[in-house]
Amino acid sequence: MTHRKTAALLSIIPGMGQFYNKQFVKGFAFLFLAICYFIAFLDFLNIGLWGIVTLGTEVPRDHSIFLLVNGVISILVVGIGLGFYYFNIYDAFQNGKKRDNGVKLNTLKEQYHNVVDKGFPYLMVGPGFLLLIFVVIFPIIFMLLLAFTNYNLYNSPPAKLVDWVGFKNFIEIFSLDIWRETFISVFAWTIIWTFTATTLQVSVGIFLAVVLNQKEIKFKGIIRTLLILPWAVPAFVSILIFSGLFNDTFGAINQSILAPLGIDSIPWMTDPFYTKVALIFIQSWLGFPFIMAMTTGVLQSIPGELYEAATVDGASNWDKFRKITLPMVLFTTAPILITQYTFNFNNFNVIYLFNNGGPAVADQNAGGTDILISWIYNLTMTSAQYSKAAAVTVLLSLIIVSLALWQFRKTKSFKDEGMI
Amino acid sequence: MSIKTARRIRLTLSYLVLLSAIAIVVYPILWVIGSSFNPGNTLSSSTIIPKNATLAHYKELFAETDYLIWYWNTLKICFITMVLSVIFIGLTAYAFSRYKFIGRKNGLLLFLILQMIPQFVAILAIYILAYQVGLLDTHFALILVYVGGLIPMNTYLAKNYYDTIPKELDESARIDGAGHFRIFWQIILPLSKPILAVIALFSFISPFADFILASILISSDEKMTLAVGLFNMIKNEFGNSFTLFAAGSVLVAIPIGLLFLSLQRYFISGLTAGGTKG
Numbered sequence: 001m002t003h004r005k006t007a008a009l010l011s012i013i014p015g016m017g018q019f020y021n022k023q024f025v026k027g028f029a030f031l032f033l034a035i036c037y038f039i040a041f042l043d044f045l046n047i048g049l050w051g052i053v054t055l056g057t058e059v060p061r062d063h064s065i066f067l068l069v070n071g072v073i074s075i076l077v078v079g080i081g082l083g084f085y086y087f088n089i090y091d092a093f094q095n096g097k098k099r100d101n102g103v104k105l106n107t108l109k110e111q112y113h114n115v116v117d118k119g120f121p122y123l124m125v126g127p128g129f130l131l132l133i134f135v136v137i138f139p140i141i142f143m144l145l146l147a148f149t150n151y152n153l154y155n156s157p158p159a160k161l162v163d164w165v166g167f168k169n170f171i172e173i174f175s176l177d178i179w180r181e182t183f184i185s186v187f188a189w190t191i192i193w194t195f196t197a198t199t200l201q202v203s204v205g206i207f208l209a210v211v212l213n214q215k216e217i218k219f220k221g222i223i224r225t226l227l228i229l230p231w232a233v234p235a236f237v238s239i240l241i242f243s244g245l246f247n248d249t250f251g252a253i254n255q256s257i258l259a260p261l262g263i264d265s266i267p268w269m270t271d272p273f274y275t276k277v278a279l280i281f282i283q284s285w286l287g288f289p290f291i292m293a294m295t296t297g298v299l300q301s302i303p304g305e306l307y308e309a310a311t312v313d314g315a316s317n318w319d320k321f322r323k324i325t326l327p328m329v330l331f332t333t334a335p336i337l338i339t340q341y342t343f344n345f346n347n348f349n350v351i352y353l354f355n356n357g358g359p360a361v362a363d364q365n366a367g368g369t370d371i372l373i374s375w376i377y378n379l380t381m382t383s384a385q386y387s388k389a390a391a392v393t394v395l396l397s398l399i400i401v402s403l404a405l406w407q408f409r410k411t412k413s414f415k416d417e418g419m420i
Numbered sequence: 421m422s423i424k425t426a427r428r429i430r431l432t433l434s435y436l437v438l439l440s441a442i443a444i445v446v447y448p449i450l451w452v453i454g455s456s457f458n459p460g461n462t463l464s465s466s467t468i469i470p471k472n473a474t475l476a477h478y479k480e481l482f483a484e485t486d487y488l489i490w491y492w493n494t495l496k497i498c499f500i501t502m503v504l505s506v507i508f509i510g511l512t513a514y515a516f517s518r519y520k521f522i523g524r525k526n527g528l529l530l531f532l533i534l535q536m537i538p539q540f541v542a543i544l545a546i547y548i549l550a551y552q553v554g555l556l557d558t559h560f561a562l563i564l565v566y567v568g569g570l571i572p573m574n575t576y577l578a579k580n581y582y583d584t585i586p587k588e589l590d591e592s593a594r595i596d597g598a599g600h601f602r603i604f605w606q607i608i609l610p611l612s613k614p615i616l617a618v619i620a621l622f623s624f625i626s627p628f629a630d631f632i633l634a635s636i637l638i639s640s641d642e643k644m645t646l647a648v649g650l651f652n653m654i655k656n657e658f659g660n661s662f663t664l665f666a667a668g669s670v671l672v673a674i675p676i677g678l679l680f681l682s683l684q685r686y687f688i689s690g691l692t693a694g695g696t697k698g
Contacts, residue, residue: 069545069552120600121519125527128508128571135568136534138549139542146544208441211434216427225681226442229449232677232684234629236647237669240654241452244662250463252451285444293688317430346538349631353651373538377632380544393541400536 007096008089017092021099025108030088037084041077048074055149056161064162065151072142076133140397146390153384169391182364182375183392189276190371194345197283202337204284205291206329210321212292213299224296231289239353242282243269246354270359272368279369283350287340294336298329342403348373372396449673455666463662477667487668489642490649497559497645498624501566505623506616509571513578514604518590528579535573539565540632547636557639565637566627574619581615582608618686628676646672 003021011017014034018027052071056062095105106114147169151162173179212223230238245252246268254265268274302324310320330337348371351357357367357374365383366375372392379389447468454468456477481487515521516528540546546565547556555561585608593603609616631647638644644652650672654665680687 065548066552069548117600118521121515121521121524124511124515124519128512128575129527131508131564131568132534132571134549135546135565136539136542136572139539139545140537142545142548143542208438211437214431214434216431217434217438223438223442227438227445228681228684229445229677232680233449233673234625234647234676236629236631237650237673238448240650240665241448241669244455244463244654244665245448245451247463252468256468285448290688293684297688342536348538348540349629353631373541376541377543381636386544389544396541397537401533403536405533 002096003099004093004096007092007099011089011092014085014088017089017096021092021095021105023095023105023108023111026091026111033084034088037081041081044070045074045077049078052145055163056157059161060158062161063157064149065157068145068149068162069142072138072145075141076138143390143393146387147394149387149390151386151390152388156384156386165387169387170395173388173391173395178363178365179388182366185364186366186370186372186375189369190345193276193279193371194341197280197287197347198337198341198344200280201284201287202291202340205288206295206326208288209292209295209299210325213296224293228289228293230286231293235286236349236353238286239282239350242278242285243354246278269355272359272361275355275359275369279350279354282354283344283347286350287344291333291337291340294333295329298332299325302328342400345371345400346373347371348377352377452666452673453670455663456670458663458666461663462660477663478671480664481667481671485653485664485668486641486644486649487671490644490646491671493559493643494628494645494647497563497566498627501563501570501627502620502624504563504567505570505574506620508567509574509578509619509623510609510612510616511604512571513575513582514608516575517579517582518587518608528576531572531575535576539569543632543636546633550637556637557643559638559643562627562634562637562645565633566623566630570623570626574622578612578615578619581612585611614686614689618689621683621686625680 007017007020009017010020013031015027015029015031018024018030021027048067048070051062051067052074054067055064056067098105148164148166149162150165150168154160155162173183208227211217212220212227217223246254248254248265248267248269251268253268258264258266266274268278306324307320310324315323351369351371351374355367355369357370357378359368361368365385366378370378373396376389376392376396379385379392451468454470457470457473457475459470459472459474459476516524550556550561555564589607589611590603593607598606627645629647630645631651634645635648635651638648646668650665650668653661653668
């Protein structure tokens with residue numbers, strides 16, 4: 001039997017392979033870590049893994065949701081443990097291989113330097129990644145699992161146990177009339193909202209930048225500063241101000257602007273259609289300054305000779321805009337424009353702070369202007385439909401992840417073209 | 421039509437467009453400033469030019485609400501989040517930019533996906549986790565969640581910037597005997613100040629603007645942040661304290677707006693760098 005196989009086999013008990021390779025300090029370190037791991041986690045893992053499989057068997061002793069949390073953490077801990085275990089076997093195998101080939105093994109000092117050298121990037125990434133695991137990755141895994149349970153208002157601990165129900169939530173979203181209709185209408189509005197609001201804010205931003213950057217315009221600095229104000233004021237403040245401005249009965253839009261023009265009060269907050277109009281207006285108001293500021297930067301980098309040459313060739317202003325300005329702007333800012341779309345797809349603040357996703361609509365369990373993300377919030381916080389909310393979250397995440405991967409490939413191809 | 425008239429028409433139209441844009445942009449801001457000086461309490465008494473201007477609402481804000489505490493909480497949370505984020509992100513991005521290690525590629529892909537999924541889709545999980553470790557209703561939990569949420573996107577920003585710093589610099593330093601950390605501290609860090617400044621700005625502003633996480637994790641009045649406090653002020657009392665809210669928002673908008681305007685070119689450079697090279 002070769003050294004590599006013996007060492008790897010002995011490593012089934014962590015450290016033994018290293019002892020076999022006569023690397024005693026390292027072997028002892030592995031053994032010590034393994035013993036610590038079991039002493040520290042054995043009970044926790046035992047209960048955690050039992051809990052995540054059964055979600056509890058007795059009321060009120062078992063609290064299903066806490067068991068689920070512990071279960072997910074157990075799985076993460078097991079994952080980290082397996083990683084170490086794999087590394088232990090891999091290390092014994094590699095050193096055994098060196099012995100087979102007659103290569104001298106590293107001395108303790110060399111091992112130390114090796115660890116410091118190779119370990120440095122992990123040391124750098126480690127703290128941030130650990131935090132990420134607990135506050136971002138763990139919650140996402142938890143929601144993913146929750147989507148396959150029956151956790152809701154009527155079925156919640158400590159009074160009742162939660163059970164695994166497989167794909168029931170997903171099937172119900174698409175088979176029960178009220179859920180299917182709500183999902184379709186919310187999803188449709190999310191798409192319409194994303195496209196209209198974003199496209200409008202982008203067009204207004206580019207348009208104003210082009211108008212402002214004509215060389216004859218005076219007071220450019222002051223005008224630009226004024227127009228950038230919506231970006232400077234924190235968005236939550238502006239949105240709350242707008243919810244006052246658009247108030248049906250007392251708001252200044254109806255009272256001070258429309259009334260003097262002889263237009264009757266418009267039900268901004270109580271009619272879904274007008275709420276949608278108001279929301280798109282508000283988002284354009286909030287979003288155009290950034291696009292404008294960015295476009296200004298691009299415009300100033302377009303060489304003046306291009307325009308002079310075009311003038312010599314007899315191009316009109318419109319031609320110049322269409323053939324030079326717009327392509328340049330769109331091409332250089334395309335990746336950012338894409339992020340604007342994904343931002344609005346998940347723009348919870350404007351929808352929720354303006355009118356709580358309302359007004360309420362008959363025959364569905366979402367408000368008239370709820371987008372997916374605010375619907376999830378309301379399902380969780382107001383109607384306590386936890387597992388349904390989790391199922392919608394999973395669907396939403398699937399959409400976003402596929403978009404993200406698509407964008408990733410896009411930007412790659414952008415890079416390869418060497419234009420940016 | 422001569423060229424001159426055409427030009428005059430174009431300019432007139434341009435000024436008209438700009439003026440109406442300014443009017444639309446400025447109106448809500450002036451209106452809320454006006455409202456904050458209005459004597460009445462409600463929305464209906466809010467006008468852009470107050471008749472009997474009064475500072476009563478500002479006094480009430482300081483004397484009868486927790487406004488100053490919210491302000492202090494928010495600044496504190498934002499500042500700590502900023503410091504921690506810059507440290508975590510600066511280190512993580514350095515490893516991703518300069519080292520080849522197992523898991524690097526998957527790590528980058530994971531970050532790319534995570535930055536697309538808004539953190540608060542998992543509010544319920546975050547809430548339960550905070551509850552279980554006994555950190556519910558603490559600023560500490562909120563800060564941890566903010567820092568974690570900022571890592572994926574901003575790591576990309578910093579990594580892209582580090583990538584533009586020539587590797588030859590590190591190598592020559594290594595030949596001169598500098599260790600890993602020293603290269604980072606004495607060569608990379610000073611050269612990447614601009615992007616770290618941008619990340620500091622982002623990590624200060626995003627907790628400031630957050631409503632949802634703060635509204636879920638914090639429940640006691642004296643621990644609230646400005647976003648939650650002001651939201652409750654306007655929603656809980658059916659617009660009956662609208663002018664009070666107006667005063668509160670003016671005091672938020674002015675300092676943050678000025679800070680922003682003085683630093684806006686960093687924002688643009690940061691966001692552009694993130695988008696074009698992502």
